[in-house]
Amino acid sequence: MTALLTEKNGAARRPVHPGGPPPASRRRTGRERAYDDVPRWQIYLPLGLYLLFTLIPFYWMLLFALRPAGSTALVPWPMTGEHFSKVWNERSFAVFFQNSMIVGIATLIATTLVALAGGYALARFDFKIKGAFMLALLCSQFIPGALMLVPLFEIFRNLQMINSLWSVVIAETVFQLPLSIILISGFIKNVPVSLEEAAWVDGCSRFTAFRAVVLPLLRPGLIAVGSFAFVHSWNHFLFALMFLSEQDKQTIPVGLNTLIGADSVDLGALAAGGVIAAVPVVIVFAFIQKWLVTGFSAGAVKG
Amino acid sequence: MAQPAAVATPPPKAPRRGTATPRRLPYLLIAPAGLLMLGFIAYPVLSVFYYSLQNYNVTKPWRNGFAGLDNFRRIFTEDDQFRSTLAFSAQWVFTQVSLQLVLGLALALIVNQTFIGRGISRAMVFSPWAVSGVLTSTIWILLYNSSTGFSRYLADAGIGEYGTSVLSDTGTVFWAATVTELWRGVPFFAILILADLQSVSKELYEAASVDGAGRLRQFFHITLPHLRDAIILATLLRGVWEFNNVDLLYTLTGGGPAGETTTLPLYVANTGIEGHDFGYASALTTVAFVILLFCSIVYLRLSKFGGDDK
Numbered sequence: 327m328t329a330l331l332t333e334k335n336g337a338a339r340r341p342v343h344p345g346g347p348p349p350a351s352r353r354r355t356g357r358e359r360a361y362d363d364v365p366r367w368q369i370y371l372p373l374g375l376y377l378l379f380t381l382i383p384f385y386w387m388l389l390f391a392l393r394p395a396g397s398t399a400l401v402p403w404p405m406t407g408e409h410f411s412k413v414w415n416e417r418s419f420a421v422f423f424q425n426s427m428i429v430g431i432a433t434l435i436a437t438t439l440v441a442l443a444g445g446y447a448l449a450r451f452d453f454k455i456k457g458a459f460m461l462a463l464l465c466s467q468f469i470p471g472a473l474m475l476v477p478l479f480e481i482f483r484n485l486q487m488i489n490s491l492w493s494v495v496i497a498e499t500v501f502q503l504p505l506s507i508i509l510i511s512g513f514i515k516n517v518p519v520s521l522e523e524a525a526w527v528d529g530c531s532r533f534t535a536f537r538a539v540v541l542p543l544l545r546p547g548l549i550a551v552g553s554f555a556f557v558h559s560w561n562h563f564l565f566a567l568m569f570l571s572e573q574d575k576q577t578i579p580v581g582l583n584t585l586i587g588a589d590s591v592d593l594g595a596l597a598a599g600g601v602i603a604a605v606p607v608v609i610v611f612a613f614i615q616k617w618l619v620t621g622f623s624a625g626a627v628k629g
Numbered sequence: 630m631a632q633p634a635a636v637a638t639p640p641p642k643a644p645r646r647g648t649a650t651p652r653r654l655p656y657l658l659i660a661p662a663g664l665l666m667l668g669f670i671a672y673p674v675l676s677v678f679y680y681s682l683q684n685y686n687v688t689k690p691w692r693n694g695f696a697g698l699d700n701f702r703r704i705f706t707e708d709d710q711f712r713s714t715l716a717f718s719a720q721w722v723f724t725q726v727s728l729q730l731v732l733g734l735a736l737a738l739i740v741n742q743t744f745i746g747r748g749i750s751r752a753m754v755f756s757p758w759a760v761s762g763v764l765t766s767t768i769w770i771l772l773y774n775s776s777t778g779f780s781r782y783l784a785d786a787g788i789g790e791y792g793t794s795v796l797s798d799t800g801t802v803f804w805a806a807t808v809t810e811l812w813r814g815v816p817f818f819a820i821l822i823l824a825d826l827q828s829v830s831k832e833l834y835e836a837a838s839v840d841g842a843g844r845l846r847q848f849f850h851i852t853l854p855h856l857r858d859a860i861i862l863a864t865l866l867r868g869v870w871e872f873n874n875v876d877l878l879y880t881l882t883g884g885g886p887a888g889e890t891t892t893l894p895l896y897v898a899n900t901g902i903e904g905h906d907f908g909y910a911s912a913l914t915t916v917a918f919v920i921l922l923f924c925s926i927v928y929l930r931l932s933k934f935g936g937d938d939k
Binding site for chain 2: 370372377379386441443447451467469478480481496507564582585591593599611
């Protein structure tokens, strides 16, 4: 990795090792400490309160998912798997899970590839319609997916793609693209052009140079963008609700909504379904957490 | 903002084969993205404008055809529901954006400090960011449930009373929904602000404390001005997002009780998808789009985005 990128990741990774020594760049001068020395209680008290607000709902869901029906204990003990086996088998969450995985992974691949091409063009070339293209990307942020449902539904009906998971993949990809392109072009701009030029001088084609020199340096950025795409399409509800009417084509959020809408809400099943919906995104989140802040500061905020 | 990108000149070597000459290469690279966006964003937007001038109802095909501005006349003169959903949308967006800004800024400032356990705290307070609207609703429906939810345990402890469901009471539903949306909205705001916060130079604070500026003055004279553009952009994007997003309210309250929490997009979705009145829904969409665009432009003008600070 180049110094540039290790430095960037270093900044984001630092908090992961809170006990570690302070980085060399931070001189502990008296003057600097004057700013940094916020009284500890002013950090831990509000943070603790906010953590309670964040974590109690998660705990609540786990509690309902794990304790037997009818129990009112505040600790899920004795534990039961009945709710999980119920939603997984009887409520077809096994099928929903598989569908959501297909949509998530296909959207991840499509978004990353298309955005990589577009981002490279924006980062490395000047071309006539570049300004217009940038404007289109920014403007599309203002166009509400929910308000496009009607025409999108029409389009997919004409393409005979209603009840095909691909309709959802296309719609998700399209709405992920603008932000992904902006993010990726931000990452590519961070890779010095001189690295590519050196490879060209050595006889590499533009593509080989890109693959051998730029691509490895983009890994953190691509992981961030791909993860956003996966998490978004995993979570997104409306497209799947509208384009997939057959039960065995539906995704997890739609499945959850049917549980919410059931006449007599089975809270245990609902909670178990929620846990199943949360697990993949929690895993992805834990994985990308250290790149999250860097990802935004490299790509989105500074444009 | 937009700096001229480095023009990467190709190496002086043998002429390239095929169509991928550097002159055409950028167009080739943006083609997939461009075509997808033309087909699935630009075309739908134009067709919304087109349908808005039509009578287009799947259940009443005999009436379909050109309607002129009739749909718009109906919206502005006859439709009481339009007015109430618009008012609720405004209230919802304003409440969410202002509270998310205050809480998100505070959260970002806290987790930007150095303290023991910072990494794990960051991961935990940011985690609702990854949670979907439907899942958020799911979790909070469990919390708000009148017989086994949180209120039951509070009632057991002598706070409040049994059997209150905050989601079906018109007096409490707004704040119940607001707290729910804040739960997952604040982390995203905090992440955006934290990203920008990390680029404030430490020297500025050093110089300020040498000059005897306290922490409060440092915040108002260094931190806040530095964050200005990020805050403007984040509030604008969040405003648009909170206006447009329907999945939380759709699943949490279904727009109820008694239409109390129906936003304009939710109303559009109900009219178009469930009521099958595509023409009228498209006219509503057009109006929503114009309102959104107008508010965004006014907001950017008033806030002088990217303007002459310093």
